[in-house]
Amino acid sequence: MNALALPVVLPLLAAFLVRPASLVSSGLARWLGPLVLLLCGAMLVDIALLADGQPVSANIGGFAPPLGIVFYADSMALLFAIAVPLFALLLWPREGMREGGDRVSALMLLLVGSGTGMALSGDLFNLYVFYELLAVASFGLVAASGTARAWAATVRYLLISGFGSVLALIGVALIYTQTGTLNLAQLSEFAPERLANPLGLAAFACLLIGFGVKAELFPVNAWVPEVYATAPKRVSALLAGVVSKLAILVVLRLILLVFDLPEARQLLLVLGLIGLVSGELAAWRARDLPRMLAFSSIGQLGLLFMAMSIPGELGLIAALAVALHHLLMKPALFLLAERWSGGLENLAGAGRKAPLAAGLFTLFALSLLGVPPLPGFWAKLVLLLGLGQQDAVLAQAAIFGVLLMAVVEAHYLFRLVGLLYAKTAHDATPHHRGDLAVASLLGLVLLASMPLLPTLAEGLGWMAHQASDVAAYRAAILDSTIPGVAP
Amino acid sequence: MTMNPPDLITILIVGGIGLVAIGAVGMAVSRHLLRLVLALALAEAGVNLLLVLAGYRWDAVAPILTGAAVTRPMVDPVPQALVLTAIVIGVGVQALAVALMIRVREAYGTLDIRELKTRVEQDICGAAGIAPPESANAPGGSQPYPVPVTTSRESA
Helix, strand or coil, X not given: CCHHHHHHHHHHHHHHHHHHHHHHCHHHHHHHHHHHHHHXXXXXXXXXXXXXXXXXXXXXXXXXXXXXXXXXXXXXXXXXXXXXXXXXXXXXXXXXXXXXXXXXXXXXXXXXXXXXXXXXXXXXXXXXXXXXXXXXXHHHHHHCCCCHHHHHHXXXXXXXXXXXXXXXXXXHHHHHHHHCCCEXXXXXXXXXXXXXXXXXXXXXXXXXXXHXXXXXXXXXXXXXXXXXXXXXXXXXXXXXXXXXXXXXXXXXXXXXXXXXXXXXXXXXXXXXXXXXXXXXXXXXXXCEHHHHXXXXXXXXXXXXXXXXXXXXXXXXXXXXXXXXXXXXHHHHHHHHHCCCCCEHHHHCCHHHHCHHHHHHHHHHHHHHHCCCCCHHHHHHHHHHHHHHCCCCHXXXXXXXXXXXXXXXXXXXXXXXXXXXXXXXXXXXCCCCHHHHXXXXXXXXXXXXXXXXXXXXXXXXXXXXXXXXXXXXXXXXHHCCCCCCCCC | CCCCHHHHXXXXXXXXXXXXXXXXXXXXXXXXXXXXXXXXXXXXXXXXXXXXXXXXXXXXXXXXXXXXXXXXXXXXXXXHHHHHHHHHHHHHHHHHHHHHHHHHHHHHCCCXXXXXXXXHHHHXXXXXXXXXXXXXXXXXXXXXXXXXXXXXXXXC
């Protein structure tokens, strides 16, 4: 019945079965995780195909919302929900991490279960719980690399994240005192009346900064460089690529359903712009590839927050385009950084030794910059068009900021590409075949999306149209009298 | 002296906000990791108190359904469930933080965040094979590193 709940429940269950399974047979423990992820991915795709673009909702335990817990899946939620097991499968820890291998598997499964739950959840209470689960799983994954620097980075990450959860809880408490509900559908009903005031705005700011910790939002992103430099690169790829997008999805839902206020959008624009400028400038000064990628990730997510500040469906399309582009790009770049983690100057000539890796890096660098035929260009173009529609001085300044930072980005990326192809003898160890295969796959997806752009744009438009239809969201959740109307 | 319930609520709300404020200030000014964790715990306690107050009624009974008819209004159970969850999560996260701190202390011999910051920076730079920022070997000037493309071409 509640087919929608299975992709959340199964990984959570499997996470605690990995350890017992390893006592029975080590092969079973090793394959349990990937198999469960494959099953979850297939189930989500199946739900998406059955739903045929229509939103699906499921009431957990047969209690009807607003009292019961509800899962809601429209195209946007399903897209992100499918990305979680898919990318976890692509970035599954390699055999190299034999020590504590089943512990890492369990944490990965926990991350997938809570991440999928976050994408599908329809009330703030559950979002908070899944968010905390996701946070704890990611602390464990970062610390699992077993180096002292990773532990120190994790403590810092944990403290900032804990501060974020306190803020998020304050936001939840403020909303609850104002409306008496935490169900997003019901909140969307009460919001224009009870949350369109300074108190509601304060609640939004608290929730934004609270959930923004994972999305590398400006004031709470001090953990990013240390964690990405010390964590295993596959974990960094997962955190930067997928986990950040889940936090973004929560903020998107909040701004679409509950806080559709101009002040809230202004806050997003300002914080995004500061994130973009500070991230790109820091990336320009970075002296090793992992931290350069970490800072550039802050910049890219700043761009994403700016896209979310654009009102209407155009803003949503821009946000989805930037988010999907970043989702493809960052994991691949981190995989390439696995063998190139030394200082930048040590990379001179590395591209001649590893032509495929260097070629992929150049491709991703070009798309990240937004060089015309590549998808990155269209993502940035939609963003600039959306910003250009507004008359506010702030939006004009933001356009200037985006263009200026593109120059900075071009400088440090081309400097690195030039360095990779320098005529110097280089004795780096070649990339691991699995890493290269995944990076090539993501590169191929990027290239394949070019001829499909019109279809993709149509799809994104439809998704944005569906996601911004608040009345339909309410109807799908509150009017379903039969418990568990899953396909 | 007896106190009216509304006054008590005001005191409790002020207390909750005060705990959050003490925790936030503690997180901003502390240099020792354990103090930071304790400050976080204080802030969490404050938020939990605020959350309980969000749904509390003085004239109501505990929200437990026993099958017998309920004659009096019940306290809103949602914030209480949320607070229970938050307390459990908070305890788990703090335990994890302390466990990690023991490892950090064993590895670096300090829990002072500024010292740790430089030690970790040195460690990361060392692992990446680049000179730490404040060392004499670091490249000077505003350029992050001089790119020796031309010289390396000559040497190649």
